[in-house]
Amino acid sequence: MAKIHHLFVIDPIENLNMKLDSSLRVARALCNIGHLAYICTPGQLEWLSRESCAAAFAQELAFPDGDIHSMRMSPARRLRLDYFQAIHMRKDPPYDMNYIASTWLLDSAVARGVKVYNAPHALRNLNEKLSIFKFPEAIRDGLVSAEPQQILQFIKESANGDAVLKPLTLYGGRGVLRLNLNQQKEEKVLHILREETQNGQDLRLIQAFDERIFQGELRTFSVNGKALSWCLKKPHGDNFLANTRSGATLETYQPRADEVAMVEKVAQSLVEEGVYFVGFDIIGSFISEINITSPRLLHGPGDTHDYYKDIAAALVHDLG
Incomplete structure (x- = not known):
């Protein structure tokens, strides 16, 4: 099996929530099956006019103990984006003009045949709050x-x-x-x-x-149109925000058939627009947000399934 070179465009390592971060765990899973993973920040992207695509000052990753906390990074070197077969745009919002400018540079890699997850044009066109309006039957x-x-x-x-x-x-x-x-x-x-x-x-x-937020908000992570994992985020006390940064706790969740059908119908539609990874937030029976920039793979504390291995396998299959 040929090695696939993956570049993850992420926030600076020191800014990541290592407990919840999914980007490095996907990178580790790819390395575990023999592929190569690199990282850079948006500020480490550049485009020289005489070159046909942008480049990145990227660091190769290694996980000698199979743990992200043992991760090692090589010194940064300048690599054209078409050196990679896959690029993962995983920078967290805020979604500002610097973010958009990064997608312009990533477009140059797409033009050279590189697969970018999620597609730069989709990151520009599908706002995480507003994109729910494309699916009025599934939202409040x-x-x-x-x-x-x-x-x-x-x-x-x-x-x-x-x-x-x-x-x-x-x-x-x-x-x-x-x-x-x-x-x-x-x-x-x-x-x-x-x-x-x-x-x-x-x-x-x-x-x-929706008062049902106090019963918890579902986070569903889909890959290539298929729902992969589910968890329940329960707000802390009287707080209605079901975000871990606001104190929400995570529980395992077994979805109903109608919930899976709703999510996968939307997710499969998004695949047609170049969206491979999606994090859905669901309150009651309604989708409240569609997260496509850097959705985290969340699962309850009792769920020991290795979803990152599943994601790595799906990526290898998608890349042929």
């Missing part, structure tokens, strides 16, 4: 607007006075607010909306608040 009704009065009207008429407000370009629960007209005066909510939208300049997503 929502509104994207920068106009405070329009948002307030939606809260009154479509959310029974209780809603959740989300920025479009952040992650991990950052900037997410609950606005409840049953507990807050309308003038106060309108003031918050003006502040959040910069007086009608910044778009926000608004949806009805």
Whole structure:
């Protein structure tokens, strides 16, 4: 079997949550079956005009003890992106112009026949909050607007006075607010909306608040259109944010057949747009977010299945 060279574009090592990070674990799984894994940050990408594609100052990884904590990195060397057969864009949001600029450089590798997971054009075109609107049958009704009065009207008429407000370009629960007209005066909510939208300049997503969040939010990880793993993220105490950074705990979860069918229908549609890895968040029976930038593979503490080995095998199969 020919060795496949994989490049993982990630945040700086010191910024990774090593307990939950999936990128290095996938890299380790690939190395364990005889392939080669390298890492770089977006800041280590460059493109020289006389070259047909961009390059990376990349470090090769080794896992001598089979543990990510024993990982060793070679000195960085400059390698053109077409040196690799696969590139994994795994940088966390915020989704800003620096992120978008990185996808432009990755496009040069796609033009040279390199497979990029997920595709650069999909990372630009499919916003993690807004892409749920492509699947209205699988989501709660929502509104994207920068106009405070329009948002307030939606809260009154479509959310029974209780809603959740989300920025479009952040992650991990950052900037997410609950606005409840049953507990807050309308003038106060309108003031918050003006502040959040910069007086009608910044778009926000608004949806009805779902009390089932306190029973937990599902995280499903899909690979190439198939649901691979499931876990339940339970908010801490009265906190409605089901993010580990907000104190949520993880539990194992056995999905129902209808949940698998819903996820895989959406995931298979996304594959057609170049999206190979997806992290779905599900509250009740509705998809709340579709994470395609750097979804983590989460599973409950009692789940010992090696999903990273499955992912490595799926990647090798996809690359032929």
